[in-house]
Amino acid sequence: MVRFIGSRLLRTVxxxxxxxxxxxxxxxxxxxxxxxxxxxxxxxxxVQAMRHTLGLDRPIVVQYLLFLADAARGDLGxxxxxxxxxxxxxxxxxxxxxxxxxxxxxxxxxxxxxxTIIAETTGNRRLRSAMLWLATIRQAIPPYLxxxxxxxxxxxxxxxxxxxxxxxxASFVLPVATMATFEIALYLRLLMSSFDESRSxxxxxxARAKGAxxxxxxxxxxxxxxLLPVITIAGINxxxxxxxxVVLEMVFNWPGLGRLIVQGVTDRDYPIVQAGVVLIxxxxxxxxxxxxxxxxxxxxxxxxx
Amino acid sequence: MSALLSVNxxxxxxxxxxxxxxxxxxxSFDIAAGETLAIVGESGSGKSTTAASVNRLLADNGRISxxxxxxxxxxxxxxxxxxxxxxxxxxxxxxxxDPMSNLDPIQRVGTQIREALEVHGLAKGAAARSRVxxxxxxxxxxxxxxxxxxxxxxxxxxxxxxxLIAIGLACRPKLLIADEPTxxxxxxxxxxxxxxxxxxxxxxxxxxxxxxxxLPLAAERADSIVVLYRGDVVEQGGATGILESPQHEYxxxxxxxxxDFDSIRLVADRPAPDSSGGGVAEGSAAPLVxxxxxxxxxxxxxxxxxxxxxxVAVEDSTFDIARGETVAVVGGSGSGKSTTARLVLGLEAxxxxxxxxxxxxxxxxxxxxxxxxxxxxxxxxxxxxxxxDARWTVRRSIEEPMMLxxxxxxxxxKARALELLDRVALTSATxxxxxxxxxGGQLQRVAIARxxxxxxxxxxxxxxxxxxxxxxxxxILELLVELQNELGLAYLFISHDLAVVRLVAHRVHVMDxxxxxxxxxxxxxxxxxxxxxxxxxxxxxxxxVPAPQEA
Numbered sequence: 005m006v007r008f009i010g011s012r013l014l015r016t017v018x019x020x021x022x023x024x025x026x027x028x029x030x031x032x033x034x035x036x037x038x039x040x041x042x043x044x045x046x047x048x049x050x051v052q053a054m055r056h057t058l059g060l061d062r063p064i065v066v067q068y069l070l071f072l073a074d075a076a077r078g079d080l081g082x083x084x085x086x087x088x089x090x091x092x093x094x095x096x097x098x099x100x101x102x103x104x105x106x107x108x109x110x111x112x113x114x115x116x117x118x119x120t121i122i123a124e125t126t127g128n129r130r131l132r133s134a135m136l137w138l139a140t141i142r143q144a145i146p147p148y149l150x151x152x153x154x155x156x157x158x159x160x161x162x163x164x165x166x167x168x169x170x171x172x173x174a175s176f177v178l179p180v181a182t183m184a185t186f187e188i189a190l191y192l193r194l195l196m197s198s199f200d201e202s203r204s205x206x207x208x209x210x211a212r213a214k215g216a217x218x219x220x221x222x223x224x225x226x227x228x229x230x231l232l233p234v235i236t237i238a239g240i241n242x243x244x245x246x247x248x249x250v251v252l253e254m255v256f257n258w259p260g261l262g263r264l265i266v267q268g269v270t271d272r273d274y275p276i277v278q279a280g281v282v283l284i285x286x287x288x289x290x291x292x293x294x295x296x297x298x299x300x301x302x303x304x305x306x307x308x309x
Numbered sequence: 310m311s312a313l314l315s316v317n318x319x320x321x322x323x324x325x326x327x328x329x330x331x332x333x334x335x336x337s338f339d340i341a342a343g344e345t346l347a348i349v350g351e352s353g354s355g356k357s358t359t360a361a362s363v364n365r366l367l368a369d370n371g372r373i374s375x376x377x378x379x380x381x382x383x384x385x386x387x388x389x390x391x392x393x394x395x396x397x398x399x400x401x402x403x404x405x406x407d408p409m410s411n412l413d414p415i416q417r418v419g420t421q422i423r424e425a426l427e428v429h430g431l432a433k434g435a436a437a438r439s440r441v442x443x444x445x446x447x448x449x450x451x452x453x454x455x456x457x458x459x460x461x462x463x464x465x466x467x468x469x470x471x472x473l474i475a476i477g478l479a480c481r482p483k484l485l486i487a488d489e490p491t492x493x494x495x496x497x498x499x500x501x502x503x504x505x506x507x508x509x510x511x512x513x514x515x516x517x518x519x520x521x522x523x524l525p526l527a528a529e530r531a532d533s534i535v536v537l538y539r540g541d542v543v544e545q546g547g548a549t550g551i552l553e554s555p556q557h558e559y560x561x562x563x564x565x566x567x568x569d570f571d572s573i574r575l576v577a578d579r580p581a582p583d584s585s586g587g588g589v590a591e592g593s594a595a596p597l598v599x600x601x602x603x604x605x606x607x608x609x610x611x612x613x614x615x616x617x618x619x620x621v622a623v624e625d626s627t628f629d630i631a632r633g634e635t636v637a638v639v640g641g642s643g644s645g646k647s648t649t650a651r652l653v654l655g656l657e658a659x660x661x662x663x664x665x666x667x668x669x670x671x672x673x674x675x676x677x678x679x680x681x682x683x684x685x686x687x688x689x690x691x692x693x694x695x696x697x698d699a700r701w702t703v704r705r706s707i708e709e710p711m712m713l714x715x716x717x718x719x720x721x722x723k724a725r726a727l728e729l730l731d732r733v734a735l736t737s738a739t740x741x742x743x744x745x746x747x748x749g750g751q752l753q754r755v756a757i758a759r760x761x762x763x764x765x766x767x768x769x770x771x772x773x774x775x776x777x778x779x780x781x782x783x784x785i786l787e788l789l790v791e792l793q794n795e796l797g798l799a800y801l802f803i804s805h806d807l808a809v810v811r812l813v814a815h816r817v818h819v820m821d822x823x824x825x826x827x828x829x830x831x832x833x834x835x836x837x838x839x840x841x842x843x844x845x846x847x848x849x850x851x852x853x854v855p856a857p858q859e860a
Contacts, residue, residue, distance in 0.1 A: 204369075206405060206407060206410040206411040207411050207412055207413045209405070209411075210412070210473070211413070213364060213397050213402070214398040214424055214425040214476060215394045215395065215398035215399060215425075215428045216424060220424075224416070225413050225416070228415055228416075229413070229414070232415070302415070304414075304415055304460040304462070304463075305414060305415070305460070305462050
């Protein structure tokens, strides 16, 4: 177990290192920031002076090492437009994104599990295929389109809910609905196909031969086994969700991380983009570490290896 | 006395994409309380379907198309789920076949036994837990408290099968369905488990419906026997009667095909260069393969901090295989026999010792020489469904080795493939078939044909007939001997079954825990076994010679 945790931690550290390196290279590819920061009529001397203060005149290897050293202290440079710590700005926006992502994820996951249990216990084929159809249709609609559709119906036509911004609890409804429905569709399909496979498994038949009821078999045997592979996918997906709310934040004008990064791109404020990318990658890596450890807790077979 | 279970004119049919298909027709039998009845048949005979219809656990596409099943006075052929749930476990227990797949992998075994009690409200809480420990003790599991908290993967196959027996008997059912309860287990464990099952059901007065492919085993364990062949009952009656004077031609074939001590051997003894099997006597031709002090270890991480202790799969193995000779390596699972097969095939390198093939150390072969070695040594594995590509036609599978070794052109390869099919007694029409369209026996013939596609000198047969029904097994063994005589092939015959080995081997090495514990000719091994492990393997043969017993 110790070895297992140790190897996962090591993997996490290596991934973070790779992410930082990637972010460093990315920043060097976005063009010369000095030209952007200084007015057009700046002299070459002014440019050189600026490069010197930013350390851009040093050898690339030195720049890289300094970057890593700063990053280790949580310093990813200052925002060019706002002059504040880029990482600080990004962190400030993080809660807004997290509340959206986590709420949608939890709602989506729980509802999907509940629906799958209902479909399997009742054994109602029509209910099952109706759910699968709806899930497929939902998955076929891109989030921005679905979001706009919701806005059209509930805000514009019915006037029930606020369309944009983050002002009250009511303003959560539409963005969360957009994302949660997508999550439901995803997990519903995963779980149902997992159940399809486990229905004819030997240990399910053994449980039936004990005289166990269908509901009991579904909850005690089929669900825990079906959840194992789904949890891995859920981990990846939660990470994607945190970075992937960009489109949604633009549609609903949500003051989150995604919108800040998009803003950073249009402003060529590369420290913001860099800090945003690093933060999302960190979240992704941490969530996956948690999932790996959770997996070891849930699956006794992993604990030994 | 009225029967506990009475099956009358039972028919079961399955709906398949190809249409309706009758799995069993007009099956009738009675089991009295405390009696054991065995249903015997090969795969596809409908024996498992019969069992599944008794506790009404047929697959979704199956249905009872006719007849009746009366259990304990209640007709249950069309009872609803609710009624059946009360009967399952409490009235009719089940011990399924494969202990690997029949336990929930992520639930503690104690919990799984407890479930059988809980669903019938027989015990809960602390009472249930102590009952679980009692049950574990009853089925002969040491340290029951600790074992109850373990997961299936932490237990051996034999222990898992005991857990399944505990589940089947937890509610003291009147009838126990034992569906091939030991087929997935090691031969030496099989007998212990069957004895245990016998003892328990006798103690508890449980009637047993035993499903098996093994007629001698059925005769040994059951009071009466039903022989099924392709869905029809071909013979039924008392066990001794059937064994002594089988009436139906199929039953006679089944009995004749089952290898035992009296079966006529398919090969003649060869003069042994050295009766110990090791070393080469002067003057005899050099052996084709020669293993010298071969060992194979696998590093296994152990404990919390990952100290590596090597797992010794094979230790100090020394033997020869002469040209045209069959050398058998016999043992239970974990004995190192399959590792030996992989080493001789050159798929893995030994950690100690050398393996010479035709005078050259196979570990030192490189490039073209290695390819040539590969073309002369070919494997045939246990499961023909798994060892042939399901999307490839038979011809393509047979042609593949020739393609890889650049032998001939398209036309000559095709001709050779057809010739090989003929050689293994398959028609040329099979050339364009897919594995799914063929039976296990036919596929094993294809696998043999593939092994002979190149100029093969040695075929490594790793449990090559173990998955086959006895009648088919006999045919494949005959084919192997015939090919050996015609082509001068040498075989390394890996098996757990001494009775089969006796038929075809010239020399036998018995392995246990990675070591060769005994070597000799089949006659020596059978008539004068010296090692305890060899004796336990011999005792595992149903209907074999009774072991000398103390009164």
